[in-house]
Amino acid sequence: MDMIIQIADIPVSLSFADCDPAIHARIIEHYQAFLTQPQDGTLSIQIRCESGAPFIPPDISTTWQIRTSAHHGRIEFESYYERGWVDRLENRGGLLLRPQGDPENFLRVVYAWLCLEQSALLIHAAGVIQNERGFVFFGHSGSGKTTLSRLSLNHTVLSDDLVIIKKQNKTFRLYGVPFRGDFPEAPRTNAAAELVGLFALSKSDRHYLAPLAQGDAVARLAACVPFVMTQPLAAQRVIEICSDLARHMPMQTLHFARDNGFWKVLDGFEKIPSAA
Amino acid sequence: MDLRKYPVPHSQTAARIVDGTAVIVLADTGEVNVLNSVGTRIWELIEGKHNLQEIADTIQIEYAVTPQQALEDLEEFLDEMLKNQVITLEDTAGSSA
Numbered sequence: 001m002d003m004i005i006q007i008a009d010i011p012v013s014l015s016f017a018d019c020d021p022a023i024h025a026r027i028i029e030h031y032q033a034f035l036t037q038p039q040d041g042t043l044s045i046q047i048r049c050e051s052g053a054p055f056i057p058p059d060i061s062t063t064w065q066i067r068t069s070a071h072h073g074r075i076e077f078e079s080y081y082e083r084g085w086v087d088r089l090e091n092r093g094g095l096l097l098r099p100q101g102d103p104e105n106f107l108r109v110v111y112a113w114l115c116l117e118q119s120a121l122l123i124h125a126a127g128v129i130q131n132e133r134g135f136v137f138f139g140h141s142g143s144g145k146t147t148l149s150r151l152s153l154n155h156t157v158l159s160d161d162l163v164i165i166k167k168q169n170k171t172f173r174l175y176g177v178p179f180r181g182d183f184p185e186a187p188r189t190n191a192a193a194e195l196v197g198l199f200a201l202s203k204s205d206r207h208y209l210a211p212l213a214q215g216d217a218v219a220r221l222a223a224c225v226p227f228v229m230t231q232p233l234a235a236q237r238v239i240e241i242c243s244d245l246a247r248h249m250p251m252q253t254l255h256f257a258r259d260n261g262f263w264k265v266l267d268g269f270e271k272i273p274s275a276a
Numbered sequence: 277m278d279l280r281k282y283p284v285p286h287s288q289t290a291a292r293i294v295d296g297t298a299v300i301v302l303a304d305t306g307e308v309n310v311l312n313s314v315g316t317r318i319w320e321l322i323e324g325k326h327n328l329q330e331i332a333d334t335i336q337i338e339y340a341v342t343p344q345q346a347l348e349d350l351e352e353f354l355d356e357m358l359k360n361q362v363i364t365l366e367d368t369a370g371s372s373a
Contacts, residue, residue, distance in 0.1 A: 216310055219299045219309065222301070232289065235290035235306065236292070
């Protein structure tokens, strides 16, 4: 039985073989808000479930391991309980799951590459929509993305971990994704809005914005793009997209304390008219 | 360091100068770095047409430092770039990278 998810207007078809119906049902429920109808040209991925040894021996002393590469249109992926591939020339892929496995990390990697093909970026960042204005808050792990997301629940929180930015008709749009970080209870909101600003996060004892030089902004934003940066051509593309963003979109450092007062700073925030 | 060598960006390096600042991605790790103004100027000159002596001469003139200081700064910078596989050294001048 197939299901088709669509994130940032990019559809991917998932079909299941030899999978426990409970796993299938769990995956459908997980991506419920992102399901869509069949359409032509959709990347098709077959998910197969099979018992066996982990693909990478689990090691609790290290960070979560994901091995991925992309060469000549073929994306390879391997983690503890998942091994997958995508062939972009054939527009299909496969994912082998162990019983403990979950397709989410594989889908994160696949979408990182699919985004780049469309000059879009999957970014480690929190995303919030306030009054149909999209805000992106980026930074390294521990910079406060989850804290800020928890403090923004009176607005539409897209994610505390990953969002997609995509250029459309000379404007940039912010898209929600079904992927979560340390805030799993947040709703998986399939929403989008025009992006009005990107903010590097810095924890502080008060709320204020500080200028961020364009070069620093590009470097810090590019450093938040996962999975693709070790491929030189992809990294070059990422820098170019980030540079385009920095030219047309305000990027500042948001210093914020542990209360939602930072939204007062952002309430008056206006996007610089695009020169594109 | 052989000052007749020509430094060029490593084929695995991604880089771009953004608003006067060089943004460089290290090939193996995907780590993103920014260079200061002198580093950015050196990076601009690392395109295979200038050998190390010529680059040192340019830095000496533009930043009003002694030849010795220019060479020391350049060597320190290039050592780091070579160690991180951001550049390679060629024997002859090439076309723009």
